[in-house]
Structure formats: C-alpha cells, structure tokens
Amino acid sequence: MSGAGTLTDAGGTGEGPVTSVATPIRVEYQYTAGLAQSRFLKGIAEGKFLGQRCPKCHKVYVPPRGSCPTDGVATTDEVELGNTGTVTTYCVVNVPFQGQSIEIPYICAQILMDGANLAFMGLIQEIPADQVRMGLRVEAVWVDRDELGPNMASVKYFRPSGEPDAAYETFVEYL
C-alpha cells in the first residue's frame, strides 16, 4: 500500500470525483560492477583513471568492460591514463527537471581521455556554456583526497585545461 494514493478534485480530502491516481514505479536493485569496472572504480578512489587495452587491436577502453567489443577477447593490460582529455561532442542542458542539482545551462560532454580510444560522459564547468566547443581540452577536477570513493562522484567535473584546442582529425573517429 505504501506509495499508492489518490488525487481528487477536492485535493485529496476524499470528496468529489476521482480524477487521478498516483502510480509510482520503484525498482530497487543491487548493481554488481564486475571485475573490470571494480578495478576502474578502485582507481577512481585513488584519483586516477584506469583503462584496459585490447591485446589484438590495442585500443584502450575507459571505463573498461573487461573485453574488446570489436575483437571479442579479454582486455588483459591495465593502463593508467592522465588527467586530461578532449571534448569530442557535447550537449547543452537547458531543461530543468526534478532532482536537478546543477544550475542550467550546463554542458554534458563526451570526453576522450588522452591515450584512450573510448569517450565517456562528463560534466564541463568553469567555462560559460556557450564557449564550450568540440576539441576543447579539459582536465578532471577531483573531490578532496579524503572524499575520494569508488564512484564517479569522485570526479567533480572537467574544466578547460588551458591548452590549445585539439585538431578535429585527432578525435573525428570517436564521434
């Protein structure tokens, strides 16, 4: 019965015709990260990005999934990446929604870390939204050392690194 309730014309006082019912959907589950992602998250808890390299095509995946989707083989070599990367593409979030914690407009970007062959999504801050661009060089900003944990909240956001933009040719195959 918890969560079930009814809205009525009379504002829930139990009078007037029923016009609406609350139909909450709630799913509780245990997320199991698996071996590759567990190692990645332990790296995050130490303030570093750990990827894995495919022994066949030599691509570096971050976050790693334990296998190469192209070659279908286990990724055997662990690779520690640096703290900088390139915005390959991005979107401007202008729409408020329930639970939003960041002031709009803000930027969600696909970020290709240096040495990686897979981009992941990150928040861009410390630059006006209308100045973010493809090729923008960024660096990760971490939470304080004692607040680091095995979760992506350890990376507060990415901000411009101050380097010149990356040439389009350097990331075009990751779009």
Next chain:
Amino acid sequence: MGDADSTEILRAPHVLEFPYARSVGPVIGAFLTALRDGKILGARSASGVVVPPTEYDPVTGADVGELTEVGPGGVVTTWSWAETPRRDQPLDRPFAWALVRLDGADTAMLHAVDAGTPEAMSSGMRVTARFRPASERQGHIRDIECFEPAGRAG
C-alpha cells in the same frame, strides 16, 4: 590486468523511481469514486457489462452506456497462487491472484483472493469483495482489500 584474484567485486544498491500520477478519465474516475463509496461499477455495452469499466466497448469500440453496480460477490474464473508475496502486493501472506467475474458482470477483474492455502482455491468458487473501512478508502483499486471465499466468517 593485475591480480584478478585480489580484486574485490564492488556492489552497490541502486533505486530507480518514477513518481507518476495518472489521469483516469471519466469512466475509470467514476469506478474509483464508487470504490471509495464501497461500490463496484461496470459499464453496459453491446459486449455485456464490462468490469472494470472501459470508455469504449472492447469489441466494437463504441462508447459504453450507463454505469451499473455489480458484485460484491462473484466467481473465480481462473487463478494463480502467490506463495511469497512481494512488498506492496495486496496481502502480506500467501494469496491467490484471480480473475473474478462479479455478479452482474460479463468480464472478469484481476484481484487478490485471501484463501489461506491453494487447496482452498478452485475455478468456479464463489468469492466476495472485502472492502477497507470507509475512513481508509481513497478512490483506488486497493479500496477493495481483497476478495475472500464466500461464506467465510468475519
């Protein structure tokens, strides 16, 4: 990849929740309003009396006619035993999910039957609706707490 054996696999609880409110329209709205009053309504149509009522005849798509009271007794047409109820299910003890064709209705409605044991269940058995007390009814399908075998004391 390092020493796989020494890597603890991480797990974390996740919750995904959508707080939907659903507009019920004039017919289901009337059905729910009647439940709050302790009554069960069906809709007259060329296909018979439809319970719960729909806005359209389920066979022809034509508008349904007037709403009419049905039940509270009825017949189980088919059922399935739920030995281990989940959180938020109608009852916190083993029960039957059943299709109940209420007296005066031509279709069957899904609800719970508080039968105690599966041996007490059978297709064709008579059941009757057990409403919550009026003060607890909210205009929701759960205003019917469940059905129970007809004639049971209490």
